[in-house]
Amino acid sequence: MSNNYEPYIGMPIDLDAYDVQISDLSDGRISSEMWPKDMLSDDNWSRDLVPGDLVPVEMPLRPETPAQTRPGNRPPANTAPVNSPPVQESPNQQRPVHQRPGHGNPGSEPGNCDLIVDTNFNNWPLAMAYVPMQSWEEPYTPDKGLNVGTIFPSLDLPFRGGLKR
Amino acid sequence: MTRRQEMLHRVQQLDFVMFEASLYLNNQPDNESALNLFSKYKALAAQAREEFEDAYGPLTHGSVNADRDGWSWINMPWPWQVED
Numbered sequence: 732m733s734n735n736y737e738p739y740i741g742m743p744i745d746l747d748a749y750d751v752q753i754s755d756l757s758d759g760r761i762s763s764e765m766w767p768k769d770m771l772s773d774d775n776w777s778r779d780l781v782p783g784d785l786v787p788v789e790m791p792l793r794p795e796t797p798a799q800t801r802p803g804n805r806p807p808a809n810t811a812p813v814n815s816p817p818v819q820e821s822p823n824q825q826r827p828v829h830q831r832p833g834h835g836n837p838g839s840e841p842g843n844c845d846l847i848v849d850t851n852f853n854n855w856p857l858a859m860a861y862v863p864m865q866s867w868e869e870p871y872t873p874d875k876g877l878n879v880g881t882i883f884p885s886l887d888l889p890f891r892g893g894l895k896r
Numbered sequence: 897m898t899r900r901q902e903m904l905h906r907v908q909q910l911d912f913v914m915f916e917a918s919l920y921l922n923n924q925p926d927n928e929s930a931l932n933l934f935s936k937y938k939a940l941a942a943q944a945r946e947e948f949e950d951a952y953g954p955l956t957h958g959s960v961n962a963d964r965d966g967w968s969w970i971n972m973p974w975p976w977q978v979e980d
Contacts, residue, residue, distance in 0.1 A: 865920065867929045873909035873937070882916040 900978070903948040907955070910941035 754762045849855070868884060876882035879889075897905070917934035924930065945955060953971055954960045960969050 865923065867920075867924075867927055870913070870916070870933065873906075873913045876916065877909045877912045882913050883920075 900948075900952055903944065903951065907941065907944045907948055910937050910944050913937040914941050 752764045754764075756762055865883070865885070870876065870882035871879070871884065871887075873882075879887050881887055914934060914937040917930050917937060920930045921927065921934060945959070949955055949959050949961075953968055957969060960967065962968075965971075
C-alpha cells in the first residue's frame with residue numbers, strides 16, 4: 732500500500748473487503764498484511780491508494796438505506812471517483828452506498844452496508860477527544876507506586892500490545 | 897542493597913508520591929484526600945532527604961548546609977566513586 736495512505740487505529744474497515752494474510756515470524760511475533768480485494772481484482776483499482784480516493788468501509792448503526800440507492804443506481808466500477816466526491820443520487824441526502832466492483836456484496840446485511848468514505852482527511856470534520864475526570868482512590872504504597880510508575884491503581888495500565896491483562 | 901541505597905531509594909519513593917499527589921491536585925485542587933496525601937508525603941520526603949544528606953552529603957546544591965558543613969558539595973566521594 733502506498734505511504735500516501737495512512738490507516739489509523741480505530742479506522743472503520745470492512746474485513747470482507749480485504750484479503751488478510753497473517754504470517755508467523757517464528758520468534759513469538761506475528762505479522763499481518765491487509766490488501767483491499769478491489770485494489771487487486773479490478774484493473775481500475777489495481778494501484779496504491781492516494782489521498783482523495785474513495786474506499787469501501789463498514790459503518791455500524793447506519794440508518795436504513797432507501798431502495799433507490801441500493802446497487803444498480805451507482806456508477807460502474809470503472810468510473811469510481813478519484814479525487815472527487817461521489818455522485819449524490821439519494822433524494823434525501825443520504826450518503827451513497829458503494830458496492831465493490833466486480834464482486835457481490837456477500838458480507839452485507841441490512842444496516843451493515845458499505846459506505847464510500849473520502850480518504851482525503853483534510854475534508855473530514857474535526858473530532859473532539861476527552862479524558863474523564865479521575866476519581867480519588869486509595870493510592871499504592873510508595874514502594875509499589877515508584878515501581879509501576881503511578882500511585883493510582885486506575886492508572887496502572889501496562890501496555891500489553893492488545894493482549895488481555 | 898546498602899544502607900545508602902536504601903535511604904536514597906526511600907527519598908525517591910516519597911518524592912514520587914508527593915509528585916503524583918501534586919499532579920492530581922493540578923486537576924482537582926480542592927480534593928481533601930489528595931491534599932492530605934501531598935502534605936503527608938511532603939513532610940516524609942523532606943525528613944528522608946534530610947536523613948540521607950546528613951549521612952551522605954547533599955543531593956542538590958540547595959541542600960548544602962554551608963553554615964554547618966562549609967561547601968560540602970565537593971566533598972568526596974563523587975557519585976561515580978560510591979561503591980554501593
